[in-house]
Amino acid sequence: GQQVMQIPQYQHVQEGEDFTTYCNSSTTLSNIQWYKQRPGGHPVFLIQLVKSGEVKKQKRLTFQFGEAKKNSSLHITATQTTDVGTYFCAGWAGANNLFFGTGTRLTVIP
Amino acid sequence: EPEVTQTPSHQVTQMGQEVILRCVPISNHLYFYWYRQILGQKVEFLVSFYNNEISEKSEIFDDQFSVERPDGSNFTLKIRSTKLEDSAMYFCASSPPGARNQPQHFGDGTRLSIL
Numbered sequence: 001g002q003q004v005m006q007i008p009q010y011q012h013v014q015e016g017e018d019f020t021t022y023c024n025s026s027t028t029l030s031n032i033q034w035y036k037q038r039p040g041g042h043p044v045f046l047i048q049l050v051k052s053g054e055v056k057k058q059k060r061l062t063f064q065f066g067e068a069k070k071n072s073s074l075h076i077t078a079t080q081t082t083d084v085g086t087y088f089c090a091g092w093a094g095a096n097n098l099f100f101g102t103g104t105r106l107t108v109i110p
Numbered sequence: 111e112p113e114v115t116q117t118p119s120h121q122v123t124q125m126g127q128e129v130i131l132r133c134v135p136i137s138n139h140l141y142f143y144w145y146r147q148i149l150g151q152k153v154e155f156l157v158s159f160y161n162n163e164i165s166e167k168s169e170i171f172d173d174q175f176s177v178e179r180p181d182g183s184n185f186t187l188k189i190r191s192t193k194l195e196d197s198a199m200y201f202c203a204s205s206p207p208g209a210r211n212q213p214q215h216f217g218d219g220t221r222l223s224i225l
Contacts, residue, residue: 030211031211033213033214035153037153041218042201042216042217042218042219043153043201043214043216044216045213045214045215048212048213088152088153090153092210092211097143097155097158097165097166097168098143098155098211098214099155100145100152100153100154100155101152102152103152103153
């Protein structure tokens with residue numbers, strides 16, 4: 001079955017350092033979405049990427065969709081304590097459901 | 111901003127009992143979903159619902175589970191004969207009309223604890 005893996009599983013950074021999480025799918029995706037889940041919260045949609053090689057930016061966050069549409073990355077520049085949470089990629093592969101990745105839990109040390 | 115609302119926020123139930131988790135999706139949304147998240151793990155798809163019927167369901171969504179949209183606003187998940195391993199956070203989500211693969215809006219979830 002479809003699998004979406006993310007690495008690393010956990011990441012601790014000092015405030016101000018950069019952070020990157022990588023997402024790899026076992027199948028080609030029609031699009032990929034990124035969600036953030038704060039501790040004790042629910043997933044909140046961040047962005048959607050559709051095109052091969054697409055790059056999108058939201059302030060300090062940069063999202064990329066791989067050329068083969070099987071991988072994606074999220075990079076945060078100069079992390080802040082408000083960035084704490086678990087970041088999930090989630091992909092559609094033509095089925096009627098969104099398949100979530102394993103998530104990367106980010107801790108930012110002040 | 112419109113929100114997906116879920117009730118109750120926490121449900122404690124004896125093993126073997128039935129539970130009904132309730133959700134009110136955003137009013138103009140047409141696609142509805144239930145997900146499960148065991149503590150510290152990833153979000154797992156259970157079922158999608160569109161046009162008053164199930165669109166897709168995962169392997170987790172067996173005969174123990176059912177969904178219903180009893181009126182124009184509520185969307186419920188029923189779990190019959192609950193088991194200890196059903197303890198998890200259950201999230202409802204909805205997405206607007208148009209393409210199916212649009213961003214989903216999640217509720218705050220119901221924490222289900224089976225004793």
